[in-house]
Amino acid sequence: MHDFASSFSMAVSLLLSGDPVLWGIVALSLQVSLSAVAIAALLGMPLGATLAVARFPGRGALVVLLNALMGLPPVVVGLLVYLMLSNAGPLGVLQLLYTPGAMIIAQVVLVLPIIAALTRQVIEDMDSEYADQLRSLGVSRLQSVPTLLWDARFTLTTALLAGFGRAIAEVGAVMIVGGNINHVTRVMTTTIALETSKGNLALALALGAILISIAICVNALLGTVRSTARRAAFA
Template identity: 60%
Template sequence: MNDIWEALLKAVSLVLTLDTDLLEIVGLSLQLSLTAVGISLLIGLPLAALLALTKFPGRKILIVATNVFMGLPPVVVGLIVYVILSRSGPLGVLGLLFTPTAMVIAQVILVIPIVTAISRQVLEDYHQEYDELLTSLGVSKMRRISALLWDARFALTTAGLAGFGRAASEVGAVMIVGGNIDHLTRVMTTAIALESRKGDLVMALALGIVLITLALGINLAAYLITETAKRRYAA
């Protein structure tokens, strides 16, 4: 028990003193996760708007598929990306396997369904609320989409935060395609798994503290954004 407390105190010390190795791992994790979320928003928001505001053959199938893909097993995604990027795969010539780019690709595949599904529901609700008003004003389809995206910006930010939480906490897919290479592809989740197996509880606990802090920060941000939106529409 004393050893655990000692390791915990040392872990807190690493966080407070901004240990170089710790900062490198955390920095890479944030860089990759934010990049993946940014790409996912660029793809997911237009797709969500398409599904929410237009009617076309196969729309319901796409909506169901998006909801199903929210539960994609990360290790399966990692395996698929690994096969595609491996030397014998169709994109093996690019040499992306075991690089940060491969990790971003895997995270994007995992995050897009989350961003799309949440954003579609949000935009669909807003569209139902403002449809008659926008129709009476003769607002074009593109301007309607722009107006709804702007009005729903607080709720859509929550979708982005949910996607970031998924990306930052992912371990299975990024471990497979990234290889957990020191100073290259080692992120918080993979480092925690490695350090735990090595018995280095200090670094594992330090990274765990940072990861938990990020998770709390994301949930707090989502709560504050929701409350801000409620006050805005109540005013």
């Protein structure tokens, strides 16, 4: 009990003192996860919206596959990205393994299906509501994608926040492709795992508190965005 109290006290001290090691880890975590979400959004939102409005053979199978990919095991993603980026892999020439770039790629693979699948659901609902009006204006299904994406911008923010929540809490994939190298690829989740195994509970507790705070903020933002979207819908 005394050890836990001491560790908790040290964790609070780390948080309040602006410890450069602690906040360097937090900064790298945010950099990697925000970059991954941005890339996944640029790819996933148009993909999901196109899949929502397009009609072609095999579309149903693609929707099922996309939904299934939302549950990709992180360690499997880490392994596949590792094989792609290793010296013997097709992208080995880029020398990205054990760098933040490799961690971003792994998180993009994990987050993209989430953003794309949630976007498809939102845009499909909107398309069923506005399809007749858009067709009467001479707007084809594919041409309606930008309009629907813009009109659903508040609702789609929830997809971004969901993707960010998945990315920031990821440990397995980033551990495999990043290597958990101090001052290079060590992020919050991998540091918590390492420091806990070493018995350094102070740093682990401090980072855990920050992760919990981020989770609370994300959920608060989700609630705010949903309220804003509802008000916009009835405006």
